[in-house]
Amino acid sequence: MIRVSDVSKSFVLHNQGGAVIPVMAGARLRVAAGECVALTGESGAGKSTLMRMIYGNYLAASGAIEVGGLDVARATPREILALRREVLGYVSQFLRVVPRVPTLEVVAEPLLAAGGARAAALERAEELLARLNIPRALWELSPTTFSGGEQQRVNIARGFAHAYPALLLDEPTASLDAANRDVVLELIREAKARGAAILGIFHDAEARAAVCDREVDVIAFTPGVAA
Numbered sequence: 001m002i003r004v005s006d007v008s009k010s011f012v013l014h015n016q017g018g019a020v021i022p023v024m025a026g027a028r029l030r031v032a033a034g035e036c037v038a039l040t041g042e043s044g045a046g047k048s049t050l051m052r053m054i055y056g057n058y059l060a061a062s063g064a065i066e067v068g069g070l071d072v073a074r075a076t077p078r079e080i081l082a083l084r085r086e087v088l089g090y091v092s093q094f095l096r097v098v099p100r101v102p103t104l105e106v107v108a109e110p111l112l113a114a115g116g117a118r119a120a121a122l123e124r125a126e127e128l129l130a131r132l133n134i135p136r137a138l139w140e141l142s143p144t145t146f147s148g149g150e151q152q153r154v155n156i157a158r159g160f161a162h163a164y165p166a167l168l169l170d171e172p173t174a175s176l177d178a179a180n181r182d183v184v185l186e187l188i189r190e191a192k193a194r195g196a197a198i199l200g201i202f203h204d205a206e207a208r209a210a211v212c213d214r215e216v217d218v219i220a221f222t223p224g225v226a227a
């Protein structure tokens with residue numbers, strides 16, 4: 001479902017005399033349907049950069065990144081938007097929302113964008129918010145004023161609302177208490193069981209061991225190290 005082949009990436013620092021920093025070379029990995037793969041590697045090794053290339057935020061310098069049959073490295077912006085609507089979800093560490101939109105709508109929105117019926121979308125949003133222990137009294141309020149942990153849980157509810165065939169997770173259990181962490185691990189297991197291909201960064205080794213089938217260390221993709 002996700003296939004990265006021979007991907008390289010450099011950053012050009014335009015404000016520092018155009019210095020070119022190669023950060024990745026020969027990156028390759030595959031995530032099959034129903035599988036959860038952990039991206040590991042020390043800080044600064046390139047985990048987030050690889051995730052951003054797969055999501056289409058950063059352009060790969062070379063190689064191919066296939067998600068559900070589309071080569072993200074060569075896709076048009078319109079194709080990437082369609083991919084994000086229907087195929088590829090991304091749970092980032094932080095919630096970014098339009099101000100004044102109620103939490104229920106924030107969580108239901110990906111389902112509506114994918115063509116889901118409104119009643120079913122709201123029902124799924126309610127189910128997820130309840131499971132993630134967001135008090136019902138908050139559901140009609142905008143999450144912009146919520147606590148950090150509440151915002152993170154709303155973000156997770158939003159990321160798991162639609163049954164994306166592929167999912168990128170950036171630290172989905174960071175700073176959650178044990179009970180909510182278990183809910184997130186259960187959501188990941190459910191997504192795997194319905195056939196989602198999941199690639200995630202988990203600094204929490206216990207969480208990683210609980211849901212990931214294998215690990216890929218991005219150190220292998222460091223320029224000069226790659227075969």
Ligand SMILES: Nc1ncnc2c1ncn2[C@@H]1O[C@H](COP(=O)(O)OP(=O)(O)OP(=O)(O)O)[C@@H](O)[C@H]1O
Nearest residue numbers: 011012021023041042043044045046047048049050
């Ligand atoms: N937009 C950017 N412009 C320039 N350099 C960047 C940019 N994004 C990342 N880098 C550099 O690329 C390298 C990899 O960074 P990245 O954020 O992918 O690491 P990471 O493995 O996710 O680290 P962490 O675990 O600390 O989040 C770092 O040296 C970083 O400075």
